Amino acid sequence: MPERSDRTPSSQSTPTRSFGLRSLAALPFGFLLFGLWLVLSPKRDLFHLGLGALTACAIALLSGRLVGQSPPIAEPNGRSxxxxxxxxxxxxxxxxxxxxxxxxxxxxxxxxxxxxxxxxxxxxxxxxxxxxxxxxxxxxxxxxxxxxxxxxxxxxxxxxxxxxxxxxxxxxxxxxxxxxxxxxxxxxxxxxx
Amino acid sequence: MNVLAGVMIVLGFGFILAGVIGILRLPDFYCRLHAMGKCDTLGVALLIGGLAMSEGFSLASAKMLLVVAFVTLSNPTATHALGRAALRAGLVPWTRTGGEKGS
The missing domain is CATH 3.30.70 (Alpha-Beta Plaits)
Structure with a gap:
């Protein structure tokens, strides 16, 4: 069970490609979220690490639009x-x-x-x-x-x-x-x- | 290190106490916001920071520092949101010259 679950994050890379540039901006955000997971979760086995990686990837991809694109509050300079x-x-x-x-x-x-x-x-x-x-x-x-x-x-x-x-x-x-x-x-x- | 942690914890308690006294003594809602938003932010930061220091470098202290970061972010935001909501609801701020004593 743990052996398989740690592969789930890598299968996440398929939608990553289709997202293109936007997911590149989400990458550091994903690492940040995974770091937060490591601090908050004391369990270090593959199942929990895999779960953390999966969640971090999912959240980073789903909210990538917010982080990578210029938010409305950054206008008119339009910096992200x-x-x-x-x-x-x-x-x-x-x-x-x-x-x-x-x-x-x-x-x-x-x-x-x-x-x-x-x-x-x-x-x-x-x-x-x-x-x-x-x-x-x-x-x-x-x-x-x-x-x-x-x-x-x-x-x-x-x-x-x-x-x-x-x-x-x-x-x-x-x-x-x-x-x-x-x-x-x-x-x-x-x-x- | 432990002495510094103790000083921080005691100071933190002091600020939280000052915040509570402020909520009891100040004349109206807006003034109480000041006591709640400022003393409590610093008090909680000092208290939990002191606890983290006495704990040393560990996973638990890292979590405590995260708590400090989130409290210092969310407390001023909540203060502003409460004040703005009160203003929109039409609560008139108490003034010394206004005469009437607010609740």
Whole structure:
């Protein structure tokens, strides 16, 4: 039984050819999924490894369209998710992690303060990006940083809820749009509130 | 190594506790989102990261690090989704000048 089941993944290569270029883009995704399987599944016998390989191949092929093609959020530049400037995230992530630390300490301070110094505001921030993925990243980064949560994005306008007045000001004068700009290599136009 | 793991676990508990106190003390839904989205993300990351560190390099610690990665991805997303849903439902944010005390 195990001898046979480990051949099932190789029989998967027949539909692979008919999928053509698209399945090539799915290949690294399939390896990633199989790596995840190896971490999550403690059993190392042929049956379970074969099952993992089969599942990884199937998911990679079925969702290959999503990974390999340019998703609608990457327009108008039309870059696919695989060709995003991932290497720039290496510089962005530590900064973001540090901001998350500051954010948590600040919220903890406000919450534990005896007089509860909150002064919540709704702010509208305008940042114009030609790139939808950059807008998404900015909105998510605002949510993670001190005292602000993005509630809605409508075109170039971000509706942000800030916990204190200071955190709202920090966002308006902050460097976050610039950092997202360098991350994606695009230019933000008309920053203001 | 064990000392660092212990510090991380205690700090993680501290942040989760701060998040819970925040949910109890803050005036309205939107403010509570801040407590839930930020303190809990860092708290869970520190707590499970500390546990992974005390476990050492093993399959179990790799799984714990995966849990940390997924929580840090999904928690801010859920925070945003909740806030947006509340806004669309027409929940008016509490302000200090608004006078009325939200629930």
């Amino acid at each position: 998710l695989l060709r995003m400037p991932w290497h720039r995230f290496v510089g962005y992530l530590p900064w973001l992690a540090w901001q998350v630390m500051i954010a948590s300490v600040q919220v903890a301070y406000v919450v534990l303060h005896p007089r509860l110094p909150v002064d919540p505001r709704l702010l509208r921030v305008r940042v114009r990006y030609p790139h939808t993925l950059a807008r998404l990243t900015l909105a998510n980064s605002i949510t993670l940083t001190p005292g602000t949560v993005t509630l809605d994005v409508d075109g170039d306008e971000y509706l942000v809820h800030s916990l204190t007045e200071a955190s709202g000001k920090a966002l308006e004068q902050g460097t976050m749009p610039d950092r997202v700009s360098t991350l994606f290599g695009v230019k933000a136009e008309g920053i203001g509130s």
